[in-house]
Amino acid sequence: MAAVADRKVVEARFKPGERVRVLKAAPIGHVRTPWYIRGHSGEIERICGAFPNPEELAYARTGEPRVPLYRVRFAQKQVWPDYAGRDDDLIEIEIYEHWLEPSK
Amino acid sequence: MSDKDLGTYRPLTYYQMMEVSLRELLVEKGVITEAEVERAMGEIGARGPERGAKMVARAWLDPAYKARMLADGSAAAEELGFEVPGLKLIVVENTQDTHNVIVCTLCSCYPRMLLGIPPEWYKSRNYRSRVVREPRAVLEEFGTRIADEAKIRVHDSTADMRYLVLPMRPAGTENFTEEQLADLVTRDSLIGVKR
Numbered sequence: 042m043a044a045v046a047d048r049k050v051v052e053a054r055f056k057p058g059e060r061v062r063v064l065k066a067a068p069i070g071h072v073r074t075p076w077y078i079r080g081h082s083g084e085i086e087r088i089c090g091a092f093p094n095p096e097e098l099a100y101a102r103t104g105e106p107r108v109p110l111y112r113v114r115f116a117q118k119q120v121w122p123d124y125a126g127r128d129d130d131l132i133e134i135e136i137y138e139h140w141l142e143p144s145k
Numbered sequence: 146m147s148d149k150d151l152g153t154y155r156p157l158t159y160y161q162m163m164e165v166s167l168r169e170l171l172v173e174k175g176v177i178t179e180a181e182v183e184r185a186m187g188e189i190g191a192r193g194p195e196r197g198a199k200m201v202a203r204a205w206l207d208p209a210y211k212a213r214m215l216a217d218g219s220a221a222a223e224e225l226g227f228e229v230p231g232l233k234l235i236v237v238e239n240t241q242d243t244h245n246v247i248v249c250t251l252c253s254c255y256p257r258m259l260l261g262i263p264p265e266w267y268k269s270r271n272y273r274s275r276v277v278r279e280p281r282a283v284l285e286e287f288g289t290r291i292a293d294e295a296k297i298r299v300h301d302s303t304a305d306m307r308y309l310v311l312p313m314r315p316a317g318t319e320n321f322t323e324e325q326l327a328d329l330v331t332r333d334s335l336i337g338v339k340r
Contacts, residue, residue: 073303075250077277089233092305110304112235117299121278129296132277135304 053109054138059085061113062144063136071099074140078132082144083115086133094137109138192261196227197309198330200236200259202323205314218309222259229258229307237300238311239340244291245310246284246337248276249302256307260332267336277301287338310337 055061065080073095088111093104117130124130157165171177200221204211214221218234234256237245249255250273255263266272276283280297284290291297300308312334318326333339 073251075301075303077250089304089306095304110306112306117278117297125279126281127293127296130280131296131298132301133298134301135306137304 053088053091053111055085055088055111055141055143057085057087060144061085061111061141063113064140064142066140068096070096072096074136075134078115078120078134078136081115081120083113086112086114089135092137094139111136111138111141113141189257189262192257194260194330194332194335195327196222196225197256197259197332197335198327199225199323200227200309201311201330201335202326204236204311205318205326206323211311214311227259229256233306234259234309235300235306236309236311237298239313239337241313242295243298244284244295244337244340245298245300246276246280247300247302247308247310248273250274250277251303254302254307256309259309260335264332284338287333289339310335312340 060082061084062082063074063079067079088109090110091107092110094106094108095104098104112133113136114131114133116128117124117126117132118128120132168177168182172179172182200214203225204214204221210221210224213224214236215238218236219229219232221236222229222234239245248267253263253268253273255267257263272283277299280299281291284297302308312330314326315329318329321329331339
């Protein structure tokens with residue numbers, strides 16, 4: 042089925058467990074990286090596959106080449122300074138590779 | 146003409162107009178028929194969470210299916226004859242020490258092919274903006290109290306994945322059939338706002 046994304050990623054830059062930081066950027070146009078998570082560091086939870094770039098698709102372009110997509114897991118207490126919950130509560134978000142950089 | 150003269154009449158919005166125009170063109174050009182459109186609308190409207198509930202009931206009864214479902218949700222759905230075209234399904238499991246809840250903060254991404262049309266609250270700004278930053282308070286408003294013994298994983302469905310929560314099997318259901326178990330599974334428990 043052509044519409045189904047590739048289930049394996051040949052060249053993913055990051056591996057599960059690796060620490061990454063979401064770019065603190067504000068490009069113009071359609072992006073799918075939530076504002077609240079930009080600039081925060083987390084850990085790769087899994088590699089989801091490679092998908093057409095939504096920032097291109099939104100403008101009727103092909104979205105090729107496909108971009109690796111990750112699930113990244115963040116500690117709630119680090120995302121929201123006033124977070125009321127446990128230290129190990131998590132927020133997990135899908136982020137495309139070009140929004141991520143290595144982090145300590 | 147004043148607003149009062151319009152009575153209950155409301156002109157079509159821009160997107161409603163686009164939908165009607167596109168649909169009529171497709172019918173006119175013979176790409177689809179009116180009957181097909183009506184049938185598809187009927188199917189979408191009639192669909193509830195039965196498919197998701199069936200997957201959960203099967204997982205409760207069959208540990209091997211559950212393992213496959215947690216490894217590859219799309220494949221597990223297809224195994225029961227439910228197509229999830231164009232996207233990938235991730236199933237997240239509730240346990241004694243972890244509770245999962247699903248949201249799409251950007252819009253209203255939802256596994257429609259398994260759960261039907263999303264409830265209004267799922268698409269509301271209130272739910273979308275608050276469940277990511279105060280999940281325990283939002284869950285309490287649904288009558289779901291997550292004890293401090295359990296951590297909460299919020300899943301923000303921002304891109305190409307869709308999510309289904311695998312709730313914990315209720316106590317006292319040891320002798321239930323798959324159909325009886327499926328009847329216990331609610332839409333809200335598959336989103337994670339209820340147990």
